[in-house]
Amino acid sequence: MKLKISETARKNHDQLWPDYQSEFAKTDPELIAIFDNFAFDEVIQHSKMDTKTRLIVIMASTIGSQSLTEFEMMLYAALNIGVSPVEIKEVVYQSVPYCGINKVIDFLKTTNEIFKEKNIALPLEGQAVTTSEDHFEKGLAVQKKIVGAETVDKMRQKSAKDVVHFQDFLALNCFGDYVSRKGLSPQIRELVTLSILIALGGVEPQMKGHIAANANVGNDRNTLIDLVTQLLPYVGYPRTLNALNCLNEVLPPKE
Numbered sequence: 001m002k003l004k005i006s007e008t009a010r011k012n013h014d015q016l017w018p019d020y021q022s023e024f025a026k027t028d029p030e031l032i033a034i035f036d037n038f039a040f041d042e043v044i045q046h047s048k049m050d051t052k053t054r055l056i057v058i059m060a061s062t063i064g065s066q067s068l069t070e071f072e073m074m075l076y077a078a079l080n081i082g083v084s085p086v087e088i089k090e091v092v093y094q095s096v097p098y099c100g101i102n103k104v105i106d107f108l109k110t111t112n113e114i115f116k117e118k119n120i121a122l123p124l125e126g127q128a129v130t131t132s133e134d135h136f137e138k139g140l141a142v143q144k145k146i147v148g149a150e151t152v153d154k155m156r157q158k159s160a161k162d163v164v165h166f167q168d169f170l171a172l173n174c175f176g177d178y179v180s181r182k183g184l185s186p187q188i189r190e191l192v193t194l195s196i197l198i199a200l201g202g203v204e205p206q207m208k209g210h211i212a213a214n215a216n217v218g219n220d221r222n223t224l225i226d227l228v229t230q231l232l233p234y235v236g237y238p239r240t241l242n243a244l245n246c247l248n249e250v251l252p253p254k255e
Contacts, residue, residue, distance in 0.1 A: 003029070003030050003034065003037075008044075009037045009041035010040075013036055013040045016055070016080060016081060038233055043232060047230060048222075051081055052081060053191070055074060056087065056091060056192060059088070060095065060192040061195045061234050062074055063091075063107050064196040064199025065235060067234075068107065068110060076114065085120050086127065090127065090181060090189070091192055092107055092111055093181065094196070099200065129180050129182060130176045136176060138180055140152070140176075142176070145216075147213055148212070151212075187218055191214065198242075199235045199239065201239050201242070204246055207242075207246045208249065211224060215250075220251075228243045231243075
């Protein structure tokens, strides 16, 4: 029996990559049919997430998964459906404090190469809102707003004196240098962060913290279920189920 790609899957796929001819469709037609029917039909049927947001969070997850090939595909798709160059760059920048520059530099290089191919002038307009003189103060304020002032204060109080500088770095660098930036709304930026963490795996404490942070900026349980659902085809079942376990612990379903 020959597996066929559904019309819905084909339509959703073509929206992202018009006139694209996949080599894998020739060499591995059954896998492509299975994946496309699932990712571009069955999974999307369970979604209220708009296409632009879906592309942004999937693209973020490819960095966490270290999948440069899939990142390239999602970057082209993002440009095709109207994600701005600034938004794309902010996804890449946002991944640095969570993945480290070692894992991000190749994605930045690829982004710049594709932007040049598309005649997008670099550098883009700056999105920083802090300086080296005020990034601790402003970063701490952003951290408290997103994470919760009581939670941040407890983290700092419980920290041993010889490692308290890591708490300072979280405020001035993670939140001051990165999270405070313009270019993405707080809601989208937290979805991006959670997508990166889900794809990384093995970071359940941080995942729980950012599930709570998502709730603090207005992303409710249904929004996060939608996020996890959309990431499933790209990060696999183990990481998806781990994410759901964290979600149920932090934002349990209503009775």
